[in-house]
Amino acid sequence: MLEIRKLNFKKEDFILKNIDLYLKKNEYFVLLGPTGSSKTTLMKCIAGIYRPSSGKIIKMNRDITGLPPEDRNMGYLPQNYALFPHLNVEENINYGLKIRRAHINNRIKEQYIRLLNLESLLKRKTTYLSGGEQQRVALARALVINPDILLLDEPFSSIDEGFKRNLWLEMKSILKQLKIPVIHITHNLNEASVMGERVGIMLDGEIRRTGNMDSILRAPESPGIARFLGYKNIFQGEIVRKNKDMIEIRAENFSIHQRAGRTAVRDKQVQFCIREEDIKIIKENYPIRKELKNNLFTGKIIDVIFFTNFTTILFKIKRSKAVFDLQVTFPSYIYKRHGLYKGKTIRIALWEPKIILF
DSSP states (O other): OEEEEEEEEEETTEEEEEEEEEEOTTOEEEEEOOTTSSHHHHHHHHHTSSOOSEEEEEETTEEOTTOOGGGSOEEEEOTTTTOOTTSBHHHHHHHHHHTTTOOOOHHHHHHHHHHTTOGGGTTSBGGGSOHHHHHHHHHHHHHTTOOSEEEEESTTTTSOHHHHHHHHHHHHHHHHHHTOOEEEEESOHHHHHHHOSEEEEEETTEEEEEEOHHHHHHOOSSHHHHHHTTOOEEEEEEEEEEOSSEEEEEOSSOEEEEETTSSOOTTOEEEEEEOGGGEEEEOTTSOOOHHHHTSEEEEEEEEEEEOSSEEEEEEEETTOOSSOOEEEEEEHHHHHHTTOOTTOEEEEEEOGGGOEEO
């Protein structure tokens, strides 16, 4: 459906470096990356707003790299929705067709108005709409041209946090009904997980990895990806001992053990990480599973951070010189079940199969 080949672009601080990307028929693809990673720059190149310095954009086996936006037949929903305050809802929806000098097909327009539940809002000025209503109007304007591809630039960025989750599911359901391929950009990990059938990670103007969100979360391929995905426990280490079964990696204040075969040479400098959720609290007088036995630590809870549904503790390993060594996160009920408190000495263990080496 869409293929991007070796795309390069530079404008001030926004750079794209050798972008290779494809979008399959009817696929919902999410491009995920931090602010400033050039996600919007890439989308504007696809839409025809920016002209790349090199590379190609192929849509349906046709090179569209040099075509203006109005000749690409792509629906574009910008981050701020770009609605006209002096026009009412219906006039805003019609604008997408007028700018292309296209005939207004009332049957198609009414289909999208019903689908997006806009019937009662058609004569209302957009300044009197909620964020969710404005989003639906902008989406209707993008859809009414019957686009081959829909481009969504941070479509939920102006929506209150409490309403986002329902809107994710609502929009995904609508777009799957329409069977329109979508490229959706966001910096929100949860949004990408819910919306994307396939996800790309973009850092510093490069697409570093694509795949399903679960596989990317379970096995980030670099420390940079791990940091963006929210890994807090990332360490520099050195392989100091190795036999046929096990290697030992020494970090600044502690050592870990990992099955052999995950990395190569003795004395090799490596980095390793583990998710906060993959560190377990060990109860006294309970058997310890084999996946936890090789990386067992005694230490003290330095601080506790309470969130809505989960709790994070900052854990300092006994005799460590660090302020704290590991962040450990678990469902909130675990805190009371284990009788935890700031200053308590406990044992924790790293789930060995989830230790990731770079």
